[in-house]
Amino acid sequence: MKIQVVTNVLAANERIADENRSLFAAKRIYVINLMSSPGAGKTSLVEKTILALRNRFRIGVIEGDIQSTQDADRVAALDIPVVQINTGGGCHLDANMVREALASLDIDKLDLLIVENVGNLVCPAEFQIGEDAKVMILSTAEGADKPLKYPLIFQESSVMLLNKIDLLPYLDFDVEKARKASLSLNPDLEIFPVSCRTGEGLAGWFDWLGKRVAAAREGKTR
Amino acid sequence: MKIQVVTNVLAANERIADENRSLFAAKRIYVINLMSSPGAGKTSLVEKTILALRNRFRIGVIEGDIQSTQDADRVAALDIPVVQINTGGGCHLDANMVREALASLDIDKLDLLIVENVGNLVCPAEFQIGEDAKVMILSTAEGADKPLKYPLIFQESSVMLLNKIDLLPYLDFDVEKARKASLSLNPDLEIFPVSCRTGEGLAGWFDWLGKRVAAAREGKTR
Numbered sequence: 001m002k003i004q005v006v007t008n009v010l011a012a013n014e015r016i017a018d019e020n021r022s023l024f025a026a027k028r029i030y031v032i033n034l035m036s037s038p039g040a041g042k043t044s045l046v047e048k049t050i051l052a053l054r055n056r057f058r059i060g061v062i063e064g065d066i067q068s069t070q071d072a073d074r075v076a077a078l079d080i081p082v083v084q085i086n087t088g089g090g091c092h093l094d095a096n097m098v099r100e101a102l103a104s105l106d107i108d109k110l111d112l113l114i115v116e117n118v119g120n121l122v123c124p125a126e127f128q129i130g131e132d133a134k135v136m137i138l139s140t141a142e143g144a145d146k147p148l149k150y151p152l153i154f155q156e157s158s159v160m161l162l163n164k165i166d167l168l169p170y171l172d173f174d175v176e177k178a179r180k181a182s183l184s185l186n187p188d189l190e191i192f193p194v195s196c197r198t199g200e201g202l203a204g205w206f207d208w209l210g211k212r213v214a215a216a217r218e219g220k221t222r
Numbered sequence: 223m224k225i226q227v228v229t230n231v232l233a234a235n236e237r238i239a240d241e242n243r244s245l246f247a248a249k250r251i252y253v254i255n256l257m258s259s260p261g262a263g264k265t266s267l268v269e270k271t272i273l274a275l276r277n278r279f280r281i282g283v284i285e286g287d288i289q290s291t292q293d294a295d296r297v298a299a300l301d302i303p304v305v306q307i308n309t310g311g312g313c314h315l316d317a318n319m320v321r322e323a324l325a326s327l328d329i330d331k332l333d334l335l336i337v338e339n340v341g342n343l344v345c346p347a348e349f350q351i352g353e354d355a356k357v358m359i360l361s362t363a364e365g366a367d368k369p370l371k372y373p374l375i376f377q378e379s380s381v382m383l384l385n386k387i388d389l390l391p392y393l394d395f396d397v398e399k400a401r402k403a404s405l406s407l408n409p410d411l412e413i414f415p416v417s418c419r420t421g422e423g424l425a426g427w428f429d430w431l432g433k434r435v436a437a438a439r440e441g442k443t444r
Binding site: 037038039040065066067068070071089091118119120121122123126139141142143145146148149150151152164166167170171 | 259260261262287288289290292293311313340341342343344345348361363364365367368370371372373374386388389392393
């Protein structure tokens with residue numbers, strides 16, 4: 001009976017996610033679902049991505065947090081339209097929360113929507129929100145054993161940003177081990193070693209994302 | 223109806239947690255439920271704690287992970303009895319999983335049981351397992367804004383180990399901000415700034431824990 005409940009919840013979520021996806025396609029908006037552990041650097045990546053791409057694309061952000069508007073405040077400071085979802089204890093965003101948040105955004109004026117999920121390496125990966133791509137961040141400070149311990153998020157993601165590479169001299173993190181373990185779970189995973197702090201490596205990510213947002217805007221194959 | 227289900231699940235869990243708690247008290251075992259984000263240093267803390275206290279107390283460990291036995295392997299290498307729980311996707315341990323794991327431990331021969339939860343700053347804090355104390359780790363690499371964004375775990379914990387203080391020179395982490403925010407949520411929280419890597423600060427934690435394990439063994443007030 002417990003399994004039945006979970007199945008229904010996921011199926012119901014999937015239906016709303018499909019509706020969101022159709023809406024985004026009709027509006028030619030490219031949507032990413034950004035996921036990671038707490039403190040891996042999601043909001044810093046959002047800030048850097050906005051600064052890099054704002055001259056080419058119209059960007060909007062949905063911030064997911066259990067409570068507080070700290071992340072939305074950081075985005076709003078960049079003069080970018082942002083909606084904060086407070087889950088009130090909930091450990092992930094779902095498609096319905098995103099749909100509700102869309103009512104507070106002028107989506108006719110967006111090319112790229114970044115949805116920053118609740119900091120959690122487990123539950124967010126289970127819930128579609130209608131995104132074009134799931135993008136995850138792994139922080140070097142978390143250790144190279146994470147792919148094999150939290151496999152679903154690595155399997156579901158299109159991109160992994162390996163963040164905080166500026167800390168590598170002070171850690172025992174094995175980049176090759178993390179890369180191999182991640183690719184063993186998902187051979188198609190695009191991996192970008194980056195530092196949001198120094199900017200190192202971010203150009204590759206901006207290029208990956210910019211191409212896709214441009215293609216979506218032109219109505220090409222998503 | 224959805225809320226009804228959640229209420230029942232938590233109430234059912236609470237009953238089993240109470241049974242676990244009675245069993246631990248009868249056996250005079252002190253039990254900690256160790257929680258943190260992925261990669262904050264739970265297993266490293268378990269290893270250091272074993273090495274520091276193994277001459278005084280008989281220690282057992284339950285390792286919770288979504289999959290893999292990597293953490294249990296590290297504990298077993300220290301010749302300590304350990305049971306691995308694989309949740310198979312589940313984002314937290316519950317009281318029943320711990321009860322099942324107890325069948326594989328000779329609890330008549332333990333003074334201290336360390337339960338390492340799944341790496342997740344959200345869900346584990348909602349589920350009692352029959353522990354004497356919840357102990358959490360916050361990594362300096364995660365940032366000082368975490369208490370206000372993930373309040374429940376700070377409210378539920380008796381101890382917070384602020385780990386990876388050896389990285390402070392390379393981070394923008396504000397220790398006082400994190401301390402104040404944590405205490406604003408939980409004025410009784412004991413905070414130990416530590417580095418599992420260098421050993422700095424761990425003596426205070428060993429002393430805190432050692433006193434409580436000794437008291438439990440002697441049948442004093444828990």
